[in-house]
Amino acid sequence: MIQPPAEQRVIRVSGLVKDFPNGTRALSGVDLDVSAGETVVLLGANGSGKSTLQKCLTKLISPTAGSVEVLGTEVTTAGKREITALRRDVGVVFQKINLVRELSVLTNVIHGSLGRARSPRNWFASTARSEQREQAMEALERVGLSAVAQRRAEQLSGGQQQRVAIARMLMQRPQIVLADEPVAALDPRAGRAVMDLLWEVTEEQGLTLICTLHQLELARAYGHRVVALRNGQVEMDTVMSQVADEQLEGLYTEEAEHEDYAAAH
Structure with missing residues (x-):
C-alpha cells in the first residue's frame, strides 16, 4: 500500500x-x-x-x-x-450528470457556488450577483462552453453536459x-x-x-x-x-x- x-x-x-x-x-x-x-x-x-x-x-x-x-x-x-x-x-462528478435540465447552462454552473454563497439570488443566473456570473462564465470558458451559456442544459449533448458538470464543480472551489x-x-x-x-x-x-x-x-x-x-x-x-x-x-x-x-x- x-x-x-x-x-x-x-x-x-x-x-x-x-x-x-x-x-x-x-x-x-x-x-x-x-x-x-x-x-x-x-x-x-x-x-x-x-x-x-x-x-x-x-x-x-x-x-x-x-x-x-x-x-x-x-x-x-x-x-x-x-x-x-x-x-x-469536496466536489463530485457523477456518472448521472444531475444538471437541472430545464435551466440554463449558466444557472447550472452558478449552482456550484451555493455551498459558499447560499443566497437565493444564486438560484438563477438572472438574479445572481455579477461576481457569481463572472466566475461561472470563467468556468464555462475553461471547459470550452461559454458560447452555450444561455442554452437550456437539456439542449446539450451528453459530453457537453458532463463538461458543464465539471464547470459547476470548479465553481464550488x-x-x-x-x-x-x-x-x-x-x-x-x-x-x-x-x-x-x-x-x-x-x-x-x-x-x-x-x-x-x-x-x-x-x-x-x-x-x-x-x-x-x-x-x-x-x-x-x-x-x-x-x-x-x-x-x-x-x-x-x-x-x-x-x-x-x-x-x-
Whole structure:
C-alpha cells in the first residue's frame, strides 16, 4: 500500500467496514491514504465496494466500523455542521450528470457556488450577483462552453453536459474531487474529451482526485496510482506502470463468470 507522508495526507481510511441491512458486506477492512494533489484511479468489478467507499468519504453512507479522516475532519464521528462544511470542499462528478435540465447552462454552473454563497439570488443566473456570473462564465470558458451559456442544459449533448458538470464543480472551489464513473454513459470520443478535461483542470488547480473507472483502457491511459478493490477489500495499491494487463483483467474475471452463470440459469 502506498503511504504518503502524514503532513501531505488529505484522506486517511483505516479498517473501514460497511454492512448493509440485507446482510451484504460491501467493505471489509479497507485502508487507504491519499496525499494532497494526488490522482487515484479506483478499479474493481461491480459490487467490489468502489462507490460505497467514495460515499463513506463524505458520509453519504455511514460506515459500520473503522475511521475516515478527510481534510482533517474525522468523518465517522462528525456532526451535521462539520459534514456540511466538509462537503463544500469536496466536489463530485457523477456518472448521472444531475444538471437541472430545464435551466440554463449558466444557472447550472452558478449552482456550484451555493455551498459558499447560499443566497437565493444564486438560484438563477438572472438574479445572481455579477461576481457569481463572472466566475461561472470563467468556468464555462475553461471547459470550452461559454458560447452555450444561455442554452437550456437539456439542449446539450451528453459530453457537453458532463463538461458543464465539471464547470459547476470548479465553481464550488473544492480541494478534493470524487468522480464516480464520469464517462460511463458517454461514447468513447466524448469520454476521452471529458477525461482529458477532468485531468487537466485538477492538475492545474492542484486538486486531489479519486476517479472510479470501469473501462480498463481509460484506467491504463489516465491512471498513475491505481487502487483496486475485490469483495470489499483492497486487492492492489500501486503505480499503474507496475501493473500487467493480466492483473487488471483479472479484477473482472469473477464478475464475468457470475454474469455468464446468471445468464445460463
